[in-house]
Amino acid sequence: MVPRKRTRLEIVEAILEYLVNSGGEAPATRVATANGLAYDRLMSLVEDLQGKGILLVNSVEGRKILVVTSRGLELLSELRRLRRVIRDFGLDF
Amino acid sequence: MVNPDKAILAFIELVSMIAFTIISLRLYRLYRLLKSINILRGAVCFSLLSMSQALMAFSVVSDNPRTAMALYASSSVLAAGGLYSLAAPHQGNYGFITVGGLKLGISVLDYVAGMLGLAASYNSRGVARIFLAVIGFSYMVRGASLIANMTGVMQGYVALLVLGEIVRATSAAVFSLFYASPGHGSGAEEED
Numbered sequence: 001m002v003p004r005k006r007t008r009l010e011i012v013e014a015i016l017e018y019l020v021n022s023g024g025e026a027p028a029t030r031v032a033t034a035n036g037l038a039y040d041r042l043m044s045l046v047e048d049l050q051g052k053g054i055l056l057v058n059s060v061e062g063r064k065i066l067v068v069t070s071r072g073l074e075l076l077s078e079l080r081r082l083r084r085v086i087r088d089f090g091l092d093f
Numbered sequence: 094m095v096n097p098d099k100a101i102l103a104f105i106e107l108v109s110m111i112a113f114t115i116i117s118l119r120l121y122r123l124y125r126l127l128k129s130i131n132i133l134r135g136a137v138c139f140s141l142l143s144m145s146q147a148l149m150a151f152s153v154v155s156d157n158p159r160t161a162m163a164l165y166a167s168s169s170v171l172a173a174g175g176l177y178s179l180a181a182p183h184q185g186n187y188g189f190i191t192v193g194g195l196k197l198g199i200s201v202l203d204y205v206a207g208m209l210g211l212a213a214s215y216n217s218r219g220v221a222r223i224f225l226a227v228i229g230f231s232y233m234v235r236g237a238s239l240i241a242n243m244t245g246v247m248q249g250y251v252a253l254l255v256l257g258e259i260v261r262a263t264s265a266a267v268f269s270l271f272y273a274s275p276g277h278g279s280g281a282e283e284e285d
């Protein structure tokens with residue numbers, strides 16, 4: 001069976017979940033690998049999320065470190081609660 | 094004093110109203126965080142469904158028939174509006190809140206005309222029964238084409254609309270001419 005394509009919100013939830021499990025921050029390359037995302041795709045999503053105050057991007061010795069904000073934690077908590085509603089009603093962003 | 098079966102029905106309506114309200118509040122919170130119109134569609138949908146359930150609950154327990162009827166009708170309109178915000182095509186703008194309501198109102202009137210045409214046909218005889226049924230059905234087709242246009246569920250909605258209009262206009266013309274012609278109108282005595 002072909003696996004179902006993840007929605008953008010599912011990917012965002014997976015990224016936030018990974019960051020929380022990594023202590024709130026992780027290098028972008030590791031986030032991309034762990035979540036099966038192309039680096040470019042991750043960074044375009046990160047740019048969007050950064051604009052909404054969900055994530056911060058810090059540069060440390062040439063590496064991009066993704067940091068989850070308090071707004072990002074709030075979003076993760078809402079996404080966990082609404083996972084089924086979002087998926088079943090096709091409410092992606 | 095409210096009937097026990099009415100009270101149970103109203104209670105069930107209120108339970109779903111509370112559940113819909115909780116979902117809509119969570120979706121509004123998500124919208125505040127993400128500023129996504131798609132999420133807003135869901136929030137609007139569940140808000141309207143929640144209000145619809147509330148009106149339905151009041152309609153069930155209302156003792157005044159006029160109030161109950163008004164609440165019942167408003168409940169349906171709110172539910173239709175809510176479901177439309179989900180069914181409308183994803184265009185990434187706020188059109189589903191503005192233009193949609195107008196189209197929805199027009200299509201509802203088409204359905205009302207269609208149902209009344211079919212009801213009048215049921216109570217009629219002879220040729221009038223056929224004409225009224227055709228006119229009623231063509232209004233239903235018109236309403237269906239508008240819904241298809243709003244939701245994007247069917248590509249050929251324009252063809253459907255044109256077909257419905259041709260059938261409606263032709264049958265209305267034939268219908269009126271038939272009964273205006275000598276021997277069928279009020280100007281001539283009908284033989285039994």
